[in-house]
Amino acid sequence: MQQKGYWGTLIGGFLVGTTLFIFYYVSGAGFGASGGFSQASAFIIALFSKSYIASNAYTGKDLGDHAITHILYNRIFFIDIGIFIGGFVSALIGGRLRFSTDKGPSAPTSYRYAMAFFGGILIAYATRYARGCTSGQGLAGAGAFSIGGWLFLFCVFAGVYLTARLFRRQWL
């Protein structure tokens, strides 16, 4: 499949910013993504022990007396479903839908997977303290005049640029 060109960042940014505002207009809160992973993780744990999730001070409030599927009745989890469908449709239309691994030509695949896995752990853990990710805290915050959004974004940039050198080998 041939890879078609991407849309420009000016139009892409305008559309994402407009989507963000529509979220505020309709829901009164911005978009987000990390919360869905948190709910999914709590749901998986609840499959093994509902009582643990119900008694945990962090997850208990999402469960209450409900069935465990209630954990997934969550605004951000629904947004993640939407992102999944949207990403799928766009990749399909653009001819970019295929199984592949993003990495540099000479980087070992196992190294790339290890970095993706441990990076995922760090990011997930970090989003709980930051109350969101680059979408739900960064863009949604800064796009609604929130100072916390900017503070978070520049902490992310500091973390990224001060350590990017260590992970450069993946992309060579």
Add this chain to the structure above:
Amino acid sequence: MSAPLYINGIISGHTNMLFSIFGGFLFGFFLEVSGFASAKNITDEFYFRNNRVIQMMVTAIITSTLWFLVFGSLGLIQIPNIWTPNLYLWPYIFGGLLFGVGMAMSGYCPGTSVAAIASGKKDAWVFGLGMLVGMAIFIFGFPFEKDFYVSSDLGQVYWHTLFGANTVVSFIITLIIGGFFLSFMQYIVSYVNKNRTESKEYNMQYLIGALATIFVILVTVLLKTLLPAG
């Protein structure tokens, strides 16, 4: 009919959930179609191959705040009624820095990873698995983390509430920070690409890291000075 629709009770919780899928669809579509369902394209920013990530982010932020200004001045949205998370100062700084390290490692953030998972990127699947594990670690560790997690709560802080001003001032501040950051990064990317060397790349990474740290310190001092409870 004044927005925000859900918070003002104009639409139901179920409708809001359905809308969330639709809104997420738009977000995921626009991310993928602009090339951000790819860790390679995202990390191009960190190594100065191009400036697309910052261009996209700054444009999105300025667009959204501009809509707030327009709709707010027409009385179509009640800006004080929107929800953003409370600012927990030290947890935000800790979380942001750790997030940055994770993003340099993995090349994804949660939103882009979902779009990448959908488009068949296997490294994004592994990233998603890592996310689930990371969330589980947080949940299991919560009894030990709770004190820090809820510490230094400054409430919902906006530029206009901090300065006792209106949203026009907030928009101007957004424009200044976004505009300056975007132009600075445009300059750095073109500077590195004029006879690129590895050490030049590293030096610029450190420069940006240092400047971002200074920004964080300045905002922290500002918050500590102007908010009595901080």
